[in-house]
Amino acid sequence: MSDRRPPAGPPAPGRWHWLDLRLWPVAAAVWAVGLAAPFLAPHLLAAGAVGALGAAAVVGVRGRGAPAAIALVVLAGVTAASGAAAVRGAAREGSPLRAAAESGATAEVTLTVRSDARRLPGPGGPRVLLDAEVTSLSDGGAVHRLRDAVVVFAPADGWVGALPGQVVRVRVRVAPPEKGEDVVAVLSARGPPERGEGPGAVQRAAGALRESLASASARVLDHRAGGLLPGLVVGDTRRMDEVLDEEFQRAGLAHLTAVSGANVAIVIACVLHPLRRRAVDRRVQAGVALVALVGFVVLARPSASVLRAGVMGGVALLALASGRPRAALPALGAAVTVLLLAVPEFARDPGFALSVTATAAIVLLAPPWARRLRARSWPAWAADALSVSVAAGLATAPIVAGLNGTVSLVSVPANLLAVPAVMPATVLGLLAAPAGLVSPSLGNALVWLAGWPVRWIVGVAERAAAAPDAVVGWPGGTLGACVLAGVLLGTGWALWRLPRLRPLGVAALIGLVVVAWPVRQHVDGWPPAGAVLVACDVGQGDALVLPVGAGRGILVDAGPDVAAVDRCLDRLGIEELPLVLLSHLDADHVGGLAGALTGRTVGEVAGGTLPPSDDRAPAVDELVRQAGSTRAVLVPGDRRTVSGVVVDVLSPDPRRATATAESNDLSLVVRVTVRGLRLLLTGDLGADSETRLRRDGVDLRADVLKVPHHGSGDADPAFLAATGARIALISVAADNSYGHPAPRLLGWLAGAGMRVHRTDREGDLAVVGEKGDWGVVTRGSSGAEAASERPAAPWPHPTVPSPAPRRTAGNGRRRMAPCTRACSPGRAHVAPAGGHRRGGAAAVPRGRRRPLRRPRPPPRRRGARAGRARPAGGPAGRRARPVAVRRPPAGGGHRGARGGRCAGRLAHRLRQGPGPGPHARRRALRREAQRGPGEGVQVRGSRGRRLPEGQLGR
Numbered sequence: 001m002s003d004r005r006p007p008a009g010p011p012a013p014g015r016w017h018w019l020d021l022r023l024w025p026v027a028a029a030v031w032a033v034g035l036a037a038p039f040l041a042p043h044l045l046a047a048g049a050v051g052a053l054g055a056a057a058v059v060g061v062r063g064r065g066a067p068a069a070i071a072l073v074v075l076a077g078v079t080a081a082s083g084a085a086a087v088r089g090a091a092r093e094g095s096p097l098r099a100a101a102e103s104g105a106t107a108e109v110t111l112t113v114r115s116d117a118r119r120l121p122g123p124g125g126p127r128v129l130l131d132a133e134v135t136s137l138s139d140g141g142a143v144h145r146l147r148d149a150v151v152v153f154a155p156a157d158g159w160v161g162a163l164p165g166q167v168v169r170v171r172v173r174v175a176p177p178e179k180g181e182d183v184v185a186v187l188s189a190r191g192p193p194e195r196g197e198g199p200g201a202v203q204r205a206a207g208a209l210r211e212s213l214a215s216a217s218a219r220v221l222d223h224r225a226g227g228l229l230p231g232l233v234v235g236d237t238r239r240m241d242e243v244l245d246e247e248f249q250r251a252g253l254a255h256l257t258a259v260s261g262a263n264v265a266i267v268i269a270c271v272l273h274p275l276r277r278r279a280v281d282r283r284v285q286a287g288v289a290l291v292a293l294v295g296f297v298v299l300a301r302p303s304a305s306v307l308r309a310g311v312m313g314g315v316a317l318l319a320l321a322s323g324r325p326r327a328a329l330p331a332l333g334a335a336v337t338v339l340l341l342a343v344p345e346f347a348r349d350p351g352f353a354l355s356v357t358a359t360a361a362i363v364l365l366a367p368p369w370a371r372r373l374r375a376r377s378w379p380a381w382a383a384d385a386l387s388v389s390v391a392a393g394l395a396t397a398p399i400v401a402g403l404n405g406t407v408s409l410v411s412v413p414a415n416l417l418a419v420p421a422v423m424p425a426t427v428l429g430l431l432a433a434p435a436g437l438v439s440p441s442l443g444n445a446l447v448w449l450a451g452w453p454v455r456w457i458v459g460v461a462e463r464a465a466a467a468p469d470a471v472v473g474w475p476g477g478t479l480g481a482c483v484l485a486g487v488l489l490g491t492g493w494a495l496w497r498l499p500r501l502r503p504l505g506v507a508a509l510i511g512l513v514v515v516a517w518p519v520r521q522h523v524d525g526w527p528p529a530g531a532v533l534v535a536c537d538v539g540q541g542d543a544l545v546l547p548v549g550a551g552r553g554i555l556v557d558a559g560p561d562v563a564a565v566d567r568c569l570d571r572l573g574i575e576e577l578p579l580v581l582l583s584h585l586d587a588d589h590v591g592g593l594a595g596a597l598t599g600r601t602v603g604e605v606a607g608g609t610l611p612p613s614d615d616r617a618p619a620v621d622e623l624v625r626q627a628g629s630t631r632a633v634l635v636p637g638d639r640r641t642v643s644g645v646v647v648d649v650l651s652p653d654p655r656r657a658t659a660t661a662e663s664n665d666l667s668l669v670v671r672v673t674v675r676g677l678r679l680l681l682t683g684d685l686g687a688d689s690e691t692r693l694r695r696d697g698v699d700l701r702a703d704v705l706k707v708p709h710h711g712s713g714d715a716d717p718a719f720l721a722a723t724g725a726r727i728a729l730i731s732v733a734a735d736n737s738y739g740h741p742a743p744r745l746l747g748w749l750a751g752a753g754m755r756v757h758r759t760d761r762e763g764d765l766a767v768v769g770e771k772g773d774w775g776v777v778t779r780g781s782s783g784a785e786a787a788s789e790r791p792a793a794p795w796p797h798p799t800v801p802s803p804a805p806r807r808t809a810g811n812g813r814r815r816m817a818p819c820t821r822a823c824s825p826g827r828a829h830v831a832p833a834g835g836h837r838r839g840g841a842a843a844v845p846r847g848r849r850r851p852l853r854r855p856r857p858p859p860r861r862r863g864a865r866a867g868r869a870r871p872a873g874g875p876a877g878r879r880a881r882p883v884a885v886r887r888p889p890a891g892g893g894h895r896g897a898r899g900g901r902c903a904g905r906l907a908h909r910l911r912q913g914p915g916p917g918p919h920a921r922r923r924a925l926r927r928e929a930q931r932g933p934g935e936g937v938q939v940r941g942s943r944g945r946r947l948p949e950g951q952l953g954r
Contacts, residue, residue: 023333025070026077030340033078034347037085038180042093045086052078080341088344092184096144097137101176101185109187110136110196111152113166116301117159119238126156126619134184135167148184151177158192163207164301165199182345206299210236212436213429216447223626225454229447231257232422232454233429234300243598244458246563249404250471251464252393252411253418256457260305260355264313266426267296286321290314299433304352307343311335312359328363332356350403354396361395362388389415394488401474402481408471414464421453428453466570526764527572528777532674533704533767536568537759537779540710540733540740541588543568543596544681546672548643551575555596556670556681560588562595568764569596578603578642580629583668583683585616588710593620597627606632606640608649608668609657634668646673650698651689664709665689671702676771678702680723684709690719703774704729704767705754711741721752727767727776734760 037045056075059068092098100107112135117128132152137144152172162168170193175186198204214236217226224244230236237245237257248254271292275285297310312328312335319331336356339346346352366387373383393411401407408414428450436443464470474480495502527534527547536543538559545568546554553574559565577600582590584607605624610617610633624631634640638649651669667683680702685693686709694700694716705725708715710732720728728749732740741758749756755776757765762778769775 021329021333022070022073023330023337026073027333027336027340029074030077030081030337031347033081033085034340034344037081037089037344038182038348040085040089042086042089045082045089049079049082049086052082077337077341081344084341085344088182092148095146095148095184096139097134097146097148097150097174097185098176100137100139100174104173104175105139106171106173108138108169108171109134110167110169111150111187111193113162113164113168113199114149115164116236116238117154117156117162119156119160120153128154128156128159130154130159130162132187134187149182150185150187151183152187152189154189154193155191159189162193162195163199163203165203167196167198168193169196170194180348202298208437209299209433210234212443213433213447214239216432216436216440216443220444220447221451221454224458225451228257228458229425229429229450229454232425232457233263233433235259235303235306241598242562242594243566244461246566246595247461247465249563250406250408250410251414251461252400252408253414253457253461253464255354255358256418256422258305258351258355259300259303259309261309261312261359262422263300263426264293264296264306264309266423267292267430268313268317270427270430283321286317289320290317293317304339304343304346304349305355307339307346308335308352308355308359311338329360332359332363350399354399357395357399358392361391365391365395385416385419389419397488398481398485401484402477405474405476405480406471407474407484410464410467410470414460418457418460421456425450425453425457526779528766528768530768530770531766531777532677532769532774533672533679534568534572535706535729535731535757535759535765536565537763537765538564538568538592538731540736540738541591542583542683542706542710542731543592544706544731545569545572545574546645546674546679547572548578548645552578552643554579554581554642554645554647556581557583557589557683558592558596560591562592564595565592566595566598569600571764574600576601576603579640579647580605581634581647581668581670581681582607582620583681584608584663584666585610585614585620586663586684589683590620593623597623597629600627602627602629604632604640605629606634608652608666609633609635609654611657611659611661611663611666613659614663644674647671648673650700651685651693662686667708669693671699675769677704677767677769677774679704679706679767680725681706682708684712686712686714687716687719690716694719694722700724703727703771706731707741707745707749707756709740710736710738711745711758712738713742713745715742715745715748717748717751720748720754723752725752725754728754728756729765729767730756730758730760732758732760736760 033048040048052075056072056079059071059075063069063071097109111132113130113132115131117130120127120129130152132150134146134148134150137146154170170189170191172187172189175188177183177186199207210230213233214230217229218239220226221229224241227237227240228244230238231240235257240257245254245257248257268289271289272285275288293310293313297306300306302310312331315331315334316328339352366384369387369391370380370383373387374380378386389412393415397407397411428446432443432446432450435446474484491505495505531547534545534547536545536559538561541559541561542557543559543565544556546556548554551573553569553572553576555569555574555577558580577596580596580602582593582605602624605627621631634649635654636649636651640647648671649668650671652666657666664684664686665688667685667689669683669685670681672679672681678701680700682690682705690708700719700722702723702725704727705720705723707728707730711730730741741756746756757776757778759765764779766777766779767774768777
């Protein structure tokens, strides 16, 4: 019988060849079990392991051929993964640490540190996050010996510098983890630990090398490049600039600071090249390279992407030593399977998924694409670079879209420009780390040389992130990722199978770049001309901007997130901040301060009097100092005037700043006067402070009210009415867990004759016009995590007349709500809460409306029927007039903001027993009370979780 196997050798260009995918079914099966395991009970996992084992026995008896072999391997993987997960789950459930976490106890524990302490940015005292393993627990006199994985939140003092392997003893508060997390508990330490046995010699050497590189980078390079170089070389991003990190995300370059396959390939290539030049035996080559690989993994710390690349590199070196073909796909499949069995939490690690997907795409797609380009006379280096960048970018785009809700349109060109500089920067950085320990001068010289390619990468990231429409929004979550993957696969299949569509696709791409994109820059038109105030959509926080000239603005608060406020200021074209006002130092108001100040000219930064117990001021002072500015304290009666915008300080009184005072009650309250309009900005005032201001006779009259505390129910209705405002702006996150805005607050605002605009439903809000002829323009809700629009042209000077009401369509669509001379106290344009733009109370979800028990009295005057859609260019219809406020009828039959009758529907939410304060009758209901300093901040992307202040990570 003749051998019919095809001859060995590389496949001919343009010919099909088989791919070795035998290990990928088992890798996929183990990955699926790892994704589902945290949500399944241990007994279910054990049952799954037994079932898979039984199925494997049946297949082994009856199955034949390759399909049966593949099924056996898959079932074996499922059995191993399910069984291991069941054992781990049972151990977690029965751990004494889990029992302590359920009761919220405080205990003394002995920890073994498993990761470097990562600083958590925020306005409060410096705090860190690290992974650890509890080895002993002292609870009520009993000592338990454990080996439980935990996450530790702690103050930076005493924890920074703790290396992996360090044993510490500390008293902590134990809390249960979120569902789906693999750790047994979350520990919160209040002070520095008592250090015990130190890390091993290997970890000490790795820590010294990392610190040598970081110190030399900080001495020789500027702040941005000095923080980036350790991230490129060993993944040390502790000193990386927060705004630069956001620019890397927008430009699609964030993978450069997540050490992975590229870094491992550089290390192995640098080791193997001189050995091959001297014709050293391949087994010696593999041995030396393996030692270098293990050392690099220890140096870079074993994160998901590092371990994946390291295991795959180890498999390839094993193939080199044995003389067998070094197939990349089997090596990647083996690496994925081994890692997921050893470290199951990698199954839910986004970095691991991105790393595996990008590597697989480079292996499968880049070589044939590069061959086709070289066949069309492309230079080899250009064909390879373009193929790798496009393959990795397209493959990872659905995952990035699912995680962030964005798609970077500049990722491919940015990577093409930045990647050539990565190798020299990495090699020089790796040489500088040990050289700095021997000779600091030599280390500084090598870092100086590495600074040139690093500065090039920084420049590419800055310009790519600043490009108009660099990032576009996309639905997040699993559905959004699947939709984008389907679109990319469908487009690729159509272009491959239908060659006639390729010229059409090229023409469409050219049309988008040459015609559609420039036209969009001219018709988008945000911000609107004549804007006097913009409330930025930054999530659960405040960030307000007042224009004071071309490219200049006053910023009031900076929101909870660095990226969100930076994007908003970029959209508005703000390059200079002559005045920054901070209402108070809670994280939802100053957490994004670094994003606002970095890269902009900053004048004075001012705030109110702080309580003596507030320890968050030094961190804010350091940010202000880095921006080249000074910080001032304002008291009632102070006035600031910037280019015709007058800011009068109304509160807080310094005498109220006692050690027991709440930060919300000391919020800076200012009234801004511009073009005859009065804007009252109130921070996070509570009901008691509002009542005090009103009783003290403070002039609260205004045209626009920034509603205190994101619409909390802890408010004084008389204070709201005393403002006489016609428009109320609420800066709030969608689906926040605080219940903001509170339904009863919306009722009070409607009763006071105010029209309500909310950032969670309408996006950025702009007050446009001048006294007697003004209104509100909305940009359209995009969320704090949505893609930013183009950097707009600088704002016009406030003397520019306001535009006529208009509507524009598109991604930056705007809606104008006029408020002309017809507005009068006691009447308001009742805000349309839904999409039909009808007046009345806040929107009620469709299907939940119920009839009132008695009819409402008809309005005294009829307004424009905005709900009737008219064709473009048609008659204007009746002129819009004010709509009379519909007062609640007698007898308590008024419908609340969520449908149904208010009376009798909230009784189940009232708590029995004494109230928590001296004025319990005026306090808010549950989920409507003001947030205390220790209750955390609701941020987008947290899935309802509250992050403690000072622990807002990038």
